[in-house]
Amino acid sequence: KVEAVLKSILKSIDVIIETRVYPTEDEEKVVKAIKNFFPDAEISIEDDVLRARAKNINHFRELLRMQKILDTARNEMLKSVSGNEITILLNKQTATVSRINFVEEDAILSPIKITFRLYGIQPERLIDYLAPETRDGRPVKELKESELFE
Amino acid sequence: KVEAVLKSILKSIDVIIETRVYPTEDEEKVVKAIKNFFPDAEISIEDDVLRARAKNINHFRELLRMQKILDTARNEMLKSVSGNEITILLNKQTATVSRINFVEEDAILSPIKITFRLYGIQPERLIDYLAPETRDGRPVKELKESELFE
Numbered sequence: 001k002v003e004a005v006l007k008s009i010l011k012s013i014d015v016i017i018e019t020r021v022y023p024t025e026d027e028e029k030v031v032k033a034i035k036n037f038f039p040d041a042e043i044s045i046e047d048d049v050l051r052a053r054a055k056n057i058n059h060f061r062e063l064l065r066m067q068k069i070l071d072t073a074r075n076e077m078l079k080s081v082s083g084n085e086i087t088i089l090l091n092k093q094t095a096t097v098s099r100i101n102f103v104e105e106d107a108i109l110s111p112i113k114i115t116f117r118l119y120g121i122q123p124e125r126l127i128d129y130l131a132p133e134t135r136d137g138r139p140v141k142e143l144k145e146s147e148l149f150e
Numbered sequence: 151k152v153e154a155v156l157k158s159i160l161k162s163i164d165v166i167i168e169t170r171v172y173p174t175e176d177e178e179k180v181v182k183a184i185k186n187f188f189p190d191a192e193i194s195i196e197d198d199v200l201r202a203r204a205k206n207i208n209h210f211r212e213l214l215r216m217q218k219i220l221d222t223a224r225n226e227m228l229k230s231v232s233g234n235e236i237t238i239l240l241n242k243q244t245a246t247v248s249r250i251n252f253v254e255e256d257a258i259l260s261p262i263k264i265t266f267r268l269y270g271i272q273p274e275r276l277i278d279y280l281a282p283e284t285r286d287g288r289p290v291k292e293l294k295e296s297e298l299f300e
Contacts, residue, residue: 022259023246024183026176033174096173108260109172 004119011120011149017052019092019112021045033095034112037063057116058145061130063100070139073131076102081123087115121148154269161270161299167202169242169262171195183245184262187213207266208295211280213250220289223281226252231273236266271298 015038021030030050034041038054045051064073080087089111091101103111116126129148132139165188171180180200184191188204195201214223230237239261241251253261266276279298282289 022175023243024175024179024259025172026174026179029174029176093173109174 009120013055013057013119013121013126014117015041015054015057016115016117017041017043017050017054017112018115019050020110021048021050022109023048025109029096030092033092036095036098037090037100037112037114057130060100063098064131067100068137069100070131070134072102073100074127074133077127077131078124081127084118084123085115086118086123086126087113089113159270163205163207163269163271163276164267165191165204165207166265166267167191167193167200167204167262168265169200170260171198171200172260173198179246180242183242186245186248187240187250187262187264207280210250213248214281217250218287219250220281220284222252223250224277224283227277227281228274231277234268234273236268236273236276238264240264 017034017038019030019034021027027045027050031043031045034043034050034052037060038052038056039059040056041052041054043050043052064070076088077086089103089105089107091099091103091107092109092112094101095112105111116123118126125143125148128141129143129145132141132143134140167184167188169180169184171177177195177200181193181195184193184200184202187210188202188206189209190206191202191204193200193202214220226238227236239253239255241249241253241259242262243259244251245262253259255261266273268276275293275298278291279293279295282291282293284290
């Protein structure tokens with residue numbers, strides 16, 4: 001509880017990542033898929049479930065721009081806000097080649113579940129930072145990282 | 151064509167196996183899963199698809215008995231007859247521990263597709279050999295391998 005209050009004062013984001021690792025899968029390949037999106041992820045695998053925590057969202061932000069999927073990402077994130085969390089599901093297979101692909105729960109070999117847990121930051125603000133509105137395919141307004149934590 | 155006619159005269163069974171190998175999967179684990187059911191399988195993997203051929207069905211037959219799933223197997227096979235072929239779908243994940251588990255096409259874990267292609271043998275006869283009717287959990291009549299090829 002105290003930790004959460006402190007975090008709110010300091011404003012921070014926890015990225016919580018989870019996916020199942022099936023018997024035919026190669027743990028290293030699944031770990032690499034996660035690191036492709038969040039290079040600073042700290043990963044543990046227990047009872048066929050991979051869990052990870054990360055802080056740096058900028059690489060993921062960069063990938064969204066490189067792959068020109070800001071509108072899709074924005075829509076997916078806006079419909080996935082719940083309290084101080086935004087949870088999205090990404091395709092584990094395309095993650096192996098750093099490709100962001102939003103999927104449903106029953107995606108092949110189960111998706112990667114990514115939860116952005118926000119302390120002292122409005123979900124909409126994070127969404128504006130990661131996936132701003134676009135016009136003619138270009139962001140209308142790009143938030144600076146400093147503005148995210150204002 | 152000639153080959154098929156010859157095979158019919160000689161009466162034989164081809165086991166044709168197919169499954170996708172996804173980017174996060176370990177090829178060796180998938181190969182092992184196949185060999186768990188058909189030890190004599192000759193396997194090739196191309197463009198993320200594993201294809202194999204086998205002749206020996208006795209190990210698979212033995213597993214059906216050990217796991218006491220003759221009734222399930224019989225029902226699945228009876229409803230999967232098409233011409234001179236019987237095609238079943240098995241769970242790739244449980245195959246890694248030699249466990250036979252019948253699944254639907256859209257299994258999240260992409261099934262192993264096994265086709266028994268019969269030459270000069272009636273499908274029902276193969277089913278009687280692999281998964282005979284049971285009473286109180288025991289086969290009513292066990293066909294000998296020689297009777298299969300009569």
